[in-house]
Amino acid sequence: MSRPIEKLENLLSKPHRIVVVCVLFSVFLFLLSACFIEVANFAYGLTLSLVMPIIISYPISLVVIGYTKKIKKQKQELAELDIINKKLFTLISHDIRSPMATLKGLVDSMAFNDFDRETEKEYLGRLSKHIANLDLFLTDLLQWSQDQIQGKPAKSSLFKCKETIVQIGGLFEAMLLEKQIDFTLGDLNGTIYADPRNYAFVVRNVLHNAIKFTPKKGSINVCLKTEGHEVHTIIKDSGVGLSKVEIDTIFEGEKLFTQLGTSEEKGTGFGLKASIDYLKKNKGRLSIESTPGKGTSVSIILPNSPLPA
Template identity: 25%
Template sequence: MKKQTIICVDDEEIILEAIQEQLESTFGDEYNIETSDSGEDALEFFKELLDEGQQVPVIISDYIMPGMKGDELLKQIHELSPESLKILLTGQASIEGISNAINNAKLYRFISKPWDKNDLVLTVKQAVKSFLQEIKIRKQNTELLELNASLEEQVIERTEELRKANAAKDKFFSIIAHDLKSPFNALLGLSEAMLENWQEIPDDNKIEFVQDINKASKSTYNLLQNLLEWSRSQTGKVKVEASEFSPLEIVNDNLEVLKQHADSKKITIANELNPEVKCFADKNMISTVFRNLISNAIKFTHPNGTIKITSFAKNSHYEFCVTDNGIGMDEATKNSLFNLSSKTQRFGTSHESGTGLGLHLCKEFVENNKGKLTVISKENEGSTFCFTLPIAH
């Protein structure tokens, strides 16, 4: 790193040599002590130093010089570098000249000739110290301003993120509230109709009423179950408790739960998972993922359709896929599946209702277990939902 420079200006060579010698004995190790015999030369030299990116802590100038006087020199230097400290060293300065230097160049100090060496050295020491402190303060102020600007920007960004998140959740819960009304209205309507007209309703119709109530109850229960699990995940109350388990076992358990729905639509489900496959993840979360994906596949598959559950080794993970030959999705529907602010409710092939909440839950649970959920779908040709899980070692 280059030394900073202290400049001394006087038209008398003997004066310059004396000042240079006295200052170099004290400051020579840390600063270059440069001299100039005129205000014009000193100003040009000063500009050259600034162009090179150097700082000039102190400039000492005589007042009476041929051409440019000391007060005018210091004034122009102040305009170029306000932080440089200016000292007027002369025995013939007028009150007007000193006032000009004070008012227009912020003169640091006036020293009369002949000067005392100790006084000169102490004055320059204090000037250098003030210069360095001012530079440090300016740097800290700049850093603080930048930090404040950065923090303000982060606050604005975070506030906007929270606003969008809250707006999305508000909209999402309004959708949930709306969708909860439908099954409850159905339950209330059917049960009231049965209570008021029990004797007049034929037995065959009674069975249909009970089936409809059962169907609405299951739909509402599944919705509430997913909503509860999703709410717990949002508040951080659901923690990942990973362990080694067989995906085949939890898929078989869920198929038993969903068997009645699949059988009612005469849908064939082929579970092709390898019994030797072992994963390391939260078993309960992954059970929820499989249940939702298989339930959705049944919902959007036509009667007499097929569903296939497969697994493949993929690097350090296993990839599990639930594939159906149902109604599929267009690009717009597929792209909005995981957008909280979008209403992606679609009715199943037997007019089953849903909100898409289960898919949000699947995505979060898979990602919580270091996996990734992907979707491949084509309208009227079916859908494939795949997710990865770490292999158990």
């Protein structure tokens, strides 16, 4: 949209501004016509040129401005949906096609090769792990897309997060065993005030990243720490670590940070970016402390009680 049109829209964005413009235009036309045509009652004509535009233009301007705002809102919603659709297509093409190709390869190997019982068991285990990971990604993607499209607010409540963390740890059991990671749980006795589904989404994605970037026979520890009115869910790993530039990339703008895991695991960076958005909705934040080659400590920081309005 060109600047002159924007200026005109701003000028006519309030009913009284439209009325003033109409009145000035009406008076101008009356005075202009009075210069060439003799007016029997100048005062009466001038009064009409002042009053009539107010009576006519004010209600019309209210209706027009109402429709304009509605159209602008619909245009903004369509633009947001377009952005969501583009993200979804990017994620689907990147994060689903690759796992599907892996699944197809495993199924084809089992279908067209005569494996012994032990090898079949190994392939079925790998197949189960890949299906679980794909299901996890689809669950997160579905939750995120529904929340974005419907504009759902966070439904915060007080809850103990130990059960959530233990369940998510069990979800990644196959991945932890495959990489022989020493997964330990510290003190998990804490209460958080947040949306339980949002919290589970964030923990799931941060823990998945920790596993992804931790080498075989590494270690991951999860614990809670209370500081004032906040609870820190700390997920610490002995992985490859992050540089300051990489940490800045995670938090800055719309750019997604992604790199291959220690076992060539692929990703888009979607989960971490969505997690940061969810934490903002829950009046929380993410903190990352890391040194390249020495592991990473990610803190999911949320209130432990309702914050004052």
